[in-house]
Amino acid sequence: MTADSPALSESASAAGDSPAPPPIEVDDLSVSFGDVPVVSGVDLGVERGSLVGLVGPNGAGKTTVLRAIKGTLSPDTGTVRLDGDPTTALSARETGRRVASVPQETTLGFDFRVRQIVEMGRTPHLGRFDGHGPDDERAVREAMADAGVARFADRSITEVSGGERQRVLLARALAQETPSLLLDEPTASLDVTHAVRTLELVRDLVDDGRAALAAIHDLDMAARYCDRIVVLANGGVHAAGPPETVLTATALRAAFDAEAFVGENPATGSPTVTAFDAAHPDAPTGPDASEGDAPRRVHVVGGGRPAARVVARLSAAGHVVSVGVVPEGDTAAGVAVDAARGAEADGGDAEASARVVTAPPFAPVPPEREAEAVALAREADVTVAAGGVGGDERDARGGSGVNAAVLAASDRVVHVGTDGDARAAVRGIEPDADGQ
Amino acid sequence: MSAWGRSAAWSAALTAALVAVVVVSAAIGPVRIPPVEVVKAVLNALVVPSGIETTSQGTGALMLPSVTLAYQSPFAFPVDDVHQQIVVGVRLPRILMAALVGFALAAAGTVMQGFFRNPMADPSIIGVSSGAAAGAVAFIVFPVALSATLTLPVVGAVDVGLSYGAGVSLFAFVGAVIAAFGVYAIATRHGRTPVATLLLAGVAVQTFLGAVISYLQLQAGESLRRIVAWLMGHLSGAGWSDVGVTAVVVPPLFVVLLVYARDLNVLLLGEEEARGLGIAVERTKRILLGAAALITAAGVAFAGVIGFVGLIVPHMVRLVVGPDHRVLLPNAALAGGSFLVAADTVARAGSTELPVGIITAAVGAPFFVYLLVTREVHEL
Numbered sequence: 001m002t003a004d005s006p007a008l009s010e011s012a013s014a015a016g017d018s019p020a021p022p023p024i025e026v027d028d029l030s031v032s033f034g035d036v037p038v039v040s041g042v043d044l045g046v047e048r049g050s051l052v053g054l055v056g057p058n059g060a061g062k063t064t065v066l067r068a069i070k071g072t073l074s075p076d077t078g079t080v081r082l083d084g085d086p087t088t089a090l091s092a093r094e095t096g097r098r099v100a101s102v103p104q105e106t107t108l109g110f111d112f113r114v115r116q117i118v119e120m121g122r123t124p125h126l127g128r129f130d131g132h133g134p135d136d137e138r139a140v141r142e143a144m145a146d147a148g149v150a151r152f153a154d155r156s157i158t159e160v161s162g163g164e165r166q167r168v169l170l171a172r173a174l175a176q177e178t179p180s181l182l183l184d185e186p187t188a189s190l191d192v193t194h195a196v197r198t199l200e201l202v203r204d205l206v207d208d209g210r211a212a213l214a215a216i217h218d219l220d221m222a223a224r225y226c227d228r229i230v231v232l233a234n235g236g237v238h239a240a241g242p243p244e245t246v247l248t249a250t251a252l253r254a255a256f257d258a259e260a261f262v263g264e265n266p267a268t269g270s271p272t273v274t275a276f277d278a279a280h281p282d283a284p285t286g287p288d289a290s291e292g293d294a295p296r297r298v299h300v301v302g303g304g305r306p307a308a309r310v311v312a313r314l315s316a317a318g319h320v321v322s323v324g325v326v327p328e329g330d331t332a333a334g335v336a337v338d339a340a341r342g343a344e345a346d347g348g349d350a351e352a353s354a355r356v357v358t359a360p361p362f363a364p365v366p367p368e369r370e371a372e373a374v375a376l377a378r379e380a381d382v383t384v385a386a387g388g389v390g391g392d393e394r395d396a397r398g399g400s401g402v403n404a405a406v407l408a409a410s411d412r413v414v415h416v417g418t419d420g421d422a423r424a425a426v427r428g429i430e431p432d433a434d435g436q
Numbered sequence: 437m438s439a440w441g442r443s444a445a446w447s448a449a450l451t452a453a454l455v456a457v458v459v460v461s462a463a464i465g466p467v468r469i470p471p472v473e474v475v476k477a478v479l480n481a482l483v484v485p486s487g488i489e490t491t492s493q494g495t496g497a498l499m500l501p502s503v504t505l506a507y508q509s510p511f512a513f514p515v516d517d518v519h520q521q522i523v524v525g526v527r528l529p530r531i532l533m534a535a536l537v538g539f540a541l542a543a544a545g546t547v548m549q550g551f552f553r554n555p556m557a558d559p560s561i562i563g564v565s566s567g568a569a570a571g572a573v574a575f576i577v578f579p580v581a582l583s584a585t586l587t588l589p590v591v592g593a594v595d596v597g598l599s600y601g602a603g604v605s606l607f608a609f610v611g612a613v614i615a616a617f618g619v620y621a622i623a624t625r626h627g628r629t630p631v632a633t634l635l636l637a638g639v640a641v642q643t644f645l646g647a648v649i650s651y652l653q654l655q656a657g658e659s660l661r662r663i664v665a666w667l668m669g670h671l672s673g674a675g676w677s678d679v680g681v682t683a684v685v686v687p688p689l690f691v692v693l694l695v696y697a698r699d700l701n702v703l704l705l706g707e708e709e710a711r712g713l714g715i716a717v718e719r720t721k722r723i724l725l726g727a728a729a730l731i732t733a734a735g736v737a738f739a740g741v742i743g744f745v746g747l748i749v750p751h752m753v754r755l756v757v758g759p760d761h762r763v764l765l766p767n768a769a770l771a772g773g774s775f776l777v778a779a780d781t782v783a784r785a786g787s788t789e790l791p792v793g794i795i796t797a798a799v800g801a802p803f804f805v806y807l808l809v810t811r812e813v814h815e816l
Binding site for chain 1: 439701708714758
């Protein structure tokens with residue numbers, strides 16, 4: 001593996017400090033275009049064997065940070081070190097041996113064949129008139145096989161699809177055989193199979209000891225594959241850490257200015273992020289808006305998917321949500337637990353997980369559970385009856401006496417239909433929604 | 437086969453083609469000479485050094501040994517004296533000049549097309565041709581005597597002078613270099629030269645120099661005819677001394693371009709990508725641009741503005757050998773040499789001699805249209 005090459009350990013010992021410097025180390029980086037600051041005070045490091053995801057809204061400076069690392073932008077202040085050496089002290093060739101990048105897009109006007117493009121990845125390793133040696137041949141062959149481009153190696157680059165082209169660029173970066181990899185939206189134009197395959201490949205490379213830094217828009221993918229996530233927003237690092245601690249509703253709301261529900265993907269166990277448009281885009285901004293944006297205590301009555309949608313949406317909007325009484329294993333209960341876990345990770349109420357009141361299904365609701373739910377509804381600012389619960393018909397049949405009791409204990413009730421119109425729920429709980 | 441190996445194989449074939457074109461061209465003219473006799477005449481004219489003669493002679497305080505190389509001609513085929521004189525004294529210098537100019541322009545065109553990532557670029561794109569034209573026209577309108585008597589310490593008084601034709605070439609060369617440097621200086625900010633800015637600066641300088649040339653033509657009077665001939669591009673009147681100077685200037689510059697052929701490939705991916713792949717982008721651009729401008733200047737300084745060679749020849753060769761500059765550059769250059777020799781042969785074969793620029797444009801423009809119609813043109 002390149003990461004263990006003698007040259008690298010040599011430079012490590014030359015640096016004199018503890019074991020080996022990290023492959024990528026960014027210290028207090030500030031970059032501006034003209035007078036417009038893009039990022040300032042960015043610190044981040046990527047260790048060997050670690051995949052770090054760079055997420056953030058458009059224009060947050062993700063690509064700028066990547067460009068500063070590969071040396072195509074000179075920072076105003078701060079330093080970028082590759083294997084311990086500042087990029088300013090490295091020649092282009094030396095940089096090209098330490099870090100390879102997969103660009104977001106590229107212009108390839110002349111019709112080189114795919115193989116020729118991948119072979120260009122060997123450029124930093126070759127002398128001016130060197131032909132390709134066995135090492136180069138092997139690197140190119142392996143890179144093409146790994147990136148899945150060997151099948152069309154002899155096609156012209158102008159004839160392959162956008163997704164194939166992106167994999168060709170990945171193959172070129174792999175052929176560089178550098179200890180560090182930078183990826184700018186590596187999955188942006190890939191179908192779901194190739195997106196996963198690409199990130200699995202990067203994961204494998206990282207597990208073999210490389211360091212990788214990837215700007216990723218897809219937060220679910222970032223959460224699933226990255227060891228650490230760095231959230232860039234408002235010109236700096238907004239949050240950094242493992243996905244579970246960084247990808248939280250609160251952090252995402254602040255960074256992306258969007259309402260997000262963070263749950264757990266049942267298939268992978270990694271956090272999964274669902275973003276919503278802000279519920280009231282027309283709401284006035286400024287001091288007057290503060291009351292409407294203030295988090296409220298909301299109790300949700302009703303179960304199943306309609307209630308689950310309402311819970312997710314309200315949690316995403318920052319409200320503190322309780323649920324009950326619902327059958328054990330109910331979808332709404334699961335969502336509420338996820339939301340509570342997120343709130344906990346944000347440093348919120350540790351008791352939040354207790355705010356879901358469940359009862360065994362197909363059996364009468366135990367009285368103590370009913371009392372718990374009634375208490376939660378009583379302390380809530382608003383109670384939302386989701387999925388048609390509490391409607392006249394049901395009440396007349398007396399089919400949900402417990403729900404009726406909970407609703408009766410509430411100061412204010414908002415009804416949401418069976419279609420689970422979660423937006424309506426969010427609008428409905430606003431203080432001035434019914435003239436209060 | 438490796439790229440360089442493939443390049444060498446193609447180059448061998450195209451060199452053979454160039455030799456054949458040269459021989460056939462030398463056979464064509466008012467006096468028809470069989471190609472076999474052309475070859476014999478050329479071989480007769482070859483000389484190889486056979487030894488060194490030293491004679492002790494000198495003037496003044498120092499007795500400097502005078503060293504002269506003795507030459508001998510290895511071949512002595514029986515060739516008609518008139519034919520010998522026509523081939524070696526008249527046709528060959530012109531043909532070799534055509535080959536060198538075509539070689540230089542096609543090489544420069546190949547580099548510019550790669551440099552600007554645009555297959556429609558040509559060597560004159562950064563103002564080299566306009567600068568050369570302005571320099572040449574200025575000299576034609578206001579000829580200055582380029583002669584002086586220098587007094588050197590040891591040798592004594594030496595007369596240094598340039599003929600009228602050499603003066604035109606010198607001014608053209610200097611004009612070309614100044615124009616190219618001006619374009620470069622305009623387009624460079626903080627040590628960076630964006631390609632798009634360079635292109636636009638080239639257009640601006642060309643437009644300005646066009647105005648200068650037009651004004652000078654108005655002032656030209658008697659010499660207008662000469663100006664028109666120069667601007668149309670010509671190879672008539674090429675002598676061995678012109679060939680000698682061009683042959684000294686062009687090959688080293690070509691070698692520089694060839695050395696950077698792989699860097700040029702990587703530059704085609706975009707400058708940022710090239711930087712990521714270990715290319716010192718700005719330095720490489722400066723070297724490529726400088727060498728391409730100089731080699732173009734050397735080409736047009738003597739022959740005037742000959743269009744389309746630098747545009748269509750690289751394009752045609754790219755269709756055959758692909759975009760890898762390690763293969764493309766030498767072969768486009770060789771093909772350019774053959775193309776211009778052939779075009780000049782057509783120009784002088786008729787009853788009235790035409791400026792070769794007319795022939796290249798007449799052949800080149802339809803080909804250009806053909807490219808536009810049949811091939812996808814990227815990134816225009």
